[in-house]
Amino acid sequence: MITLVYxxxxxxxxxxxxxxAASCLNRVADSHRAMGxxxxxxxxxxxxxxxxxxxxxxxxxxxxxxxxxLVMAPAALYLRRCRGxxxxxxxxxxxxxxxxxxxxxxxxxxxxxxxxxxxxWFAPHVxxxxxxxxxMTVAALLALASLRCEDRLRAAxxxxxxxxxxxxxxxxxxxxxxxxxxxxxWAWDIKEVWSLLTWCIYLIYLHVERFPSxxxxxxxxxxxxxxxxxxxxxxxxxxxxxxxxxxYAQ
Amino acid sequence: MTAWLKGGIMALGAACVLxxxxxxxxxxxxxxxxxxxxxxxxxxxxxLCLAGGWRLVPGHRVQLVVGLVFLFFTVTGLVxxxxxxxxxxxxxxxxxxxxxxxxxxxxVALTGVVFMAVFGFLCYRVMNHRVLWLAGLxxxxxxxxxxxxxxxxxxxxxxxxxxxxxRTELTELRAEDGRVFPLGFRLRVDEFVVQHYDDATYxxxxxxxxxxxxxxxxxxxxxxxxxxxxxxPLSSLKKAPGMPHPxxxxxxxxxxxxxxxxxxxxxxxxxxxxxxxxxGRPETHRAELRVNAPFACKDWRFSLSSYRGEGxxxxxxxxxxxxxxRFAALCGMVGIxxxxxxxxxxxxxxxxx
Numbered sequence: 001m002i003t004l005v006y007x008x009x010x011x012x013x014x015x016x017x018x019x020x021a022a023s024c025l026n027r028v029a030d031s032h033r034a035m036g037x038x039x040x041x042x043x044x045x046x047x048x049x050x051x052x053x054x055x056x057x058x059x060x061x062x063x064x065x066x067x068x069x070l071v072m073a074p075a076a077l078y079l080r081r082c083r084g085x086x087x088x089x090x091x092x093x094x095x096x097x098x099x100x101x102x103x104x105x106x107x108x109x110x111x112x113x114x115x116x117x118x119x120x121w122f123a124p125h126v127x128x129x130x131x132x133x134x135x136m137t138v139a140a141l142l143a144l145a146s147l148r149c150e151d152r153l154r155a156a157x158x159x160x161x162x163x164x165x166x167x168x169x170x171x172x173x174x175x176x177x178x179x180x181x182x183x184x185x186w187a188w189d190i191k192e193v194w195s196l197l198t199w200c201i202y203l204i205y206l207h208v209e210r211f212p213s214x215x216x217x218x219x220x221x222x223x224x225x226x227x228x229x230x231x232x233x234x235x236x237x238x239x240x241x242x243x244x245x246x247x248y249a250q
Numbered sequence: 251m252t253a254w255l256k257g258g259i260m261a262l263g264a265a266c267v268l269x270x271x272x273x274x275x276x277x278x279x280x281x282x283x284x285x286x287x288x289x290x291x292x293x294x295x296x297x298l299c300l301a302g303g304w305r306l307v308p309g310h311r312v313q314l315v316v317g318l319v320f321l322f323f324t325v326t327g328l329v330x331x332x333x334x335x336x337x338x339x340x341x342x343x344x345x346x347x348x349x350x351x352x353x354x355x356x357x358v359a360l361t362g363v364v365f366m367a368v369f370g371f372l373c374y375r376v377m378n379h380r381v382l383w384l385a386g387l388x389x390x391x392x393x394x395x396x397x398x399x400x401x402x403x404x405x406x407x408x409x410x411x412x413x414x415x416x417r418t419e420l421t422e423l424r425a426e427d428g429r430v431f432p433l434g435f436r437l438r439v440d441e442f443v444v445q446h447y448d449d450a451t452y453x454x455x456x457x458x459x460x461x462x463x464x465x466x467x468x469x470x471x472x473x474x475x476x477x478x479x480x481x482x483p484l485s486s487l488k489k490a491p492g493m494p495h496p497x498x499x500x501x502x503x504x505x506x507x508x509x510x511x512x513x514x515x516x517x518x519x520x521x522x523x524x525x526x527x528x529x530g531r532p533e534t535h536r537a538e539l540r541v542n543a544p545f546a547c548k549d550w551r552f553s554l555s556s557y558r559g560e561g562x563x564x565x566x567x568x569x570x571x572x573x574x575x576r577f578a579a580l581c582g583m584v585g586i587x588x589x590x591x592x593x594x595x596x597x598x599x600x601x602x603x
Binding site (some may be wrong): 114160165177203204 | 407585
């Protein structure tokens with residue numbers, strides 16, 4: 001089973017990279033097909049992780065990173081169909097980044113869901129954050145690409161608009177969950193603080209995006225927001241000396 | 251508008267700086283969260299949100315207030331549906347005379363559906379401009395801030411340890427600073443149950459001169475425990491009063507004890523009883539206090555934090571909390587989630603009212 005998990009992770013990663021490469025060669029249909037295949041591989045990986053962990057597989061960083069392609073492909077489809085934005089390759093690139101991260105993490109086969117995590121809030125809270133962090137990664141990539149092509153920044157706006165409600169839900173559903181589990185909706189835990197800081201940065205972005213006088217702020221804010229996402233998601237959990245009520249996410 | 255916007259951006263930027271100062275992974279200064287700068291910034295942010303929401307919808311303010319009231323009732327219906335629907339399913343699962351309760355809870359859950367449908371439709375009709383949701387978002391942030399401020403000033407949060415002996419009753423709470431808060435009711439823990447995953451480990455302790463000597467790990471194969479040439483059936487390990495875990499005393503000299511170390515904790519639950527009175531008549535409330543299911547009585551909410559020991563000797567660690575701003579804060583959070591989603595995902599670009 002462990003071999004299967006690694007095989008599926010590598011397969012999903014290769015398919016995401018093929019999707020990016022096909023898009024670079026202007027073979028858009030092939031890019032879509034590769035992303036679709038990557039989604040199927042990610043779905044099989046999710047099922048394998050679930051069987052191995054005997055619980056919803058959101059128990060560690062590897063589980064969460066391996067879940068990224070599963071939400072990025074539907075997001076690409078939504079952006080193409082409903083917003084008229086062809087961003088499949090960008091979302092595939094973000095998925096590939098996450099899968100590389102997943103391959104670097106140790107494979108903890110069994111996972112025992114602790115009592116605090118046995119809540120109806122658990123899965124929606126984690127999934128909302130995965131969607132938002134994945135999309136914010138895409139927005140940051142688009143912000144970098146906008147240095148060469150200004151149109152990319154407009155696409156980044158649309159991606160942030162899609163992503164921000166998920167981030168909002170993740171943050172405040174966490175507070176509602178904490179109110180039930182820990183007896184208080186806010187504890188100034190370091191993970192909470194960084195989540196709030198990240199949310200505030202994107203809130204500033206949403207305040208400035210429609211005003212031409214603040215146009216020069218948009219790109220730095222997107223990159224700053226992404227840096228905050230990385231710190232919230234990875235650094236706070238991986239730094240060994242930090243004590244956090246969220247340490248079970250390590 | 252731009253001046254207000256600049257003010258809002260400056261307030262958000264200042265909040266980011268303070269959060270960064272407190273939450274910097276190494277050498278951060280968490281003291282800033284309760285400091286004067288954060289409090290002043292909080293007040294300023296609330297005022298800016300209230301004013302921003304007010305100024306965003308000139309001429310449509312009554313519409314906004316009415317729409318938010320409808321939104322509140324819609325969410326109330328959703329909460330009723332989930333809360334009472336889940337308990338109806340739970341009661342139905344218990345069976346027997348609980349069916350009457352299940353039907354009652356189910357009816358309340360269905361009332362929630364009606365609430366959601368009626369008020370959701372009214373809210374949809376009234377809040378028919380995207381900018382109304384943006385204004386609602388500002389007011390929701392202000393509501394959250396007001397609730398948080400009320401809690402910061404008047405919240406009482408006390409950790410308390412209660413034995414699960416069905417005798418000791420909690421009648422008052424004593425804070426660390428010596429203040430005493432009478433509960434107005436009596437609370438006791440009748441039973442405390444811990445469930446473990448099936449990953450228990452086994453160890454053999456050898457006693458030399460009455461003291462525990464080296465410990466050896468024992469391997470479990472099916473229903474038998476093995477160590478070298480020796481084996482013991484798993485069923486031979488028994489519980490005994492005063493012993494937290496099953497064990498087996500092995501005959502011979504030196505004395506040896508085979509002990510089952512418990513597996514990872516799956517869940518724990520305290521069966522609690524609260525004795526209150528309603529208009530002079532005594533009432534008894536029984537509840538299962540779980541990690542994600544706090545118990546509320548009068549103004550107090552009790553959360554199950556942790557425990558020490560198991561069985562009759564267990565000490566249940568509770569967190570008692572009285573938070574007058576909690577309801578406003580939670581309403582603000584729900585409002586932020588809904589208004590953000592509608593504002594960001596609104597498909598049609600509406601002209602500003």
